Amino acid sequence: MYIGIAIVLEVASLVMVSSVFGVSNGSTYPFITMAELSDQEKKSLQEALLALQEELSAMLSHSKEAAAPVDLDAPIGRLSRMDALQEQNMALANRQAARSRMKQSEAAVARFADDEYGDCLDCGEPIDIRRLMAKPESAFCLPCQTRREKRR
Ligand SMILES: [Zn+2]
Numbered sequence: 001m002y003i004g005i006a007i008v009l010e011v012a013s014l015v016m017v018s019s020v021f022g023v024s025n026g027s028t029y030p031f032i033t034m035a036e037l038s039d040q041e042k043k044s045l046q047e048a049l050l051a052l053q054e055e056l057s058a059m060l061s062h063s064k065e066a067a068a069p070v071d072l073d074a075p076i077g078r079l080s081r082m083d084a085l086q087e088q089n090m091a092l093a094n095r096q097a098a099r100s101r102m103k104q105s106e107a108a109v110a111r112f113a114d115d116e117y118g119d120c121l122d123c124g125e126p127i128d129i130r131r132l133m134a135k136p137e138s139a140f141c142l143p144c145q146t147r148r149e150k151r152r
Contacts, residue, residue: 033126034118046112048136049105056102059094066091105137120144 034042070084111117118127122144131138140148 032129034129034132035126037129045117045132045136046109048133049108049112052136053102053105053109056098056105059098060102063091063095063098067095101137104139107139108137111139122148 034045037045067088070081070088072081074081076084108117111119118129118132119125120127120141121139123141125141127138127141131142138145
């Protein structure tokens with residue numbers, strides 16, 4: 001369920017932006033940076049960010065109930081209690097992921113306002129537009145992100 005929601009969010013933002021850019025598959029066209037985008041294209045990235053935030057906050061408010069603590073004394077039987085606990089755990093993990101993505105997208109919106117959006121926070125190099133289209137909240141270029149994930 002966690003992966004499902006993440007994919008839905010991913011696809012939704014990708015589809016939205018790619019419809020503006022007229023791109024359907026990100027694998028074949030060359031490296032493009034923010035500097036090469038028109039104002040209109042920049043605007044659509046910014047809109048994708050805001051749309052992502054809306055989706056995330058909707059997801060967070062919908063999942064509140066599912067993440068509520070399970071009443072262990074409720075007379076629902078051992079198996080359904082395990083189901084309930086598992087569901088709660090998944091909801092918590094989902095919400096955690098959504099919250100962290102929300103933070104990233106808020107930071108990205110701030111970078112947009114400062115005209116720093118699209119530059120990697122680690123190396124300062126421009127982030128490939130394909131990456132920004134797929135994940136508009138990206139703060140790091142792919143090599144830096146990969147390095148950070150390996151370090152963990
Ligand atoms: Zn970098």
